[in-house]
Amino acid sequence: GAGVSQSPRYKVAKRGQDVALRCDPISGHVSLFWYQQALGQGPEFLTYFQNEAQLDKSGLPSDRFFAERPEGSVSTLKIQRTQQEDSAVYLCASSPHSSGVSGNTIYFGEGSWLTVV
Amino acid sequence: SQQGEEDPQALSIQEGENATMNCSYKTSINNLQWYRQNSGRGLVHLILIRSNEREKHSGRLRVTLDTSKKSSSLLITASRAADTASYFCATDAREYGNKLVFGAGTILRVKS
Numbered sequence: 001g002a003g004v005s006q007s008p009r010y011k012v013a014k015r016g017q018d019v020a021l022r023c024d025p026i027s028g029h030v031s032l033f034w035y036q037q038a039l040g041q042g043p044e045f046l047t048y049f050q051n052e053a054q055l056d057k058s059g060l061p062s063d064r065f066f067a068e069r070p071e072g073s074v075s076t077l078k079i080q081r082t083q084q085e086d087s088a089v090y091l092c093a094s095s096p097h098s099s100g101v102s103g104n105t106i107y108f109g110e111g112s113w114l115t116v117v
Numbered sequence: 118s119q120q121g122e123e124d125p126q127a128l129s130i131q132e133g134e135n136a137t138m139n140c141s142y143k144t145s146i147n148n149l150q151w152y153r154q155n156s157g158r159g160l161v162h163l164i165l166i167r168s169n170e171r172e173k174h175s176g177r178l179r180v181t182l183d184t185s186k187k188s189s190s191l192l193i194t195a196s197r198a199a200d201t202a203s204y205f206c207a208t209d210a211r212e213y214g215n216k217l218v219f220g221a222g223t224i225l226r227v228k229s
Contacts, residue, residue, distance in 0.1 A: 033216070040221075043219050045218070055215065056214055100215030101215055101217050108152075108160040109159050111158075
């Protein structure tokens with residue numbers, strides 16, 4: 001597609017429910033990133049993939065968060081047993097560069113808005 | 118946690134005026150980028166400035182970088198109502214690995 005596509009755009013989950021958020025990066029992009037953006041804040045890094053390899057998961061807030069990119073294209077961010085503090089926008093971004101973010105533009109999707117009630 | 122701070126937190130100006138937003142950061146960086154985010158949308162890359170650059174222009178945008186003060190500014194000249202959005206600076210640094218570290222953003226409102 002023309003840009004990074006994320007689904008669902010909006011998700012309301014009951015506390016304790018598992019959710020899965022999907023990201024379709026720009027075709028051919030090697031690098032893929034997940035960020036979490038709380039209301040009124042800037043995005044915070046969650047995890048980074050280079051192709052199918054998850055090279056950095058230091059930003060995942062707890063072991064309830066899990067991300068995968070098994071074939072090096074589509075990625076899924078899974079949140080188990082959701083809590084109210086998980087309510088945020090989850091942004092996916094991709095880049096054609098294998099060198100990560102340094103000096104490179106990364107392209108963001110529109111985000112998945114998660115509300116946990 | 119976010120390393121950058123931006124000021125002002127919110128800015129309201131009339132169409133045609135210039136808007137200046139500032140960003141401060143805490144560590145030695147490789148590059149600094151500015152992004153725009155319209156309400157309910159994703160981030161759009163505006164401009165990247167490298168640590169060895171002091172000023173960069175792109176259309177109505179002017180970015181400056183002062184590495185001695187660990188600060189950057191974004192100037193939007195002749196603002197338009199369509200410039201209404203949140204603006205974020207983001208830095209990358211060797212110690213951050215493959216992540217951008219964002220500030221909390223400035224909310225800009227341009228009144229027509």
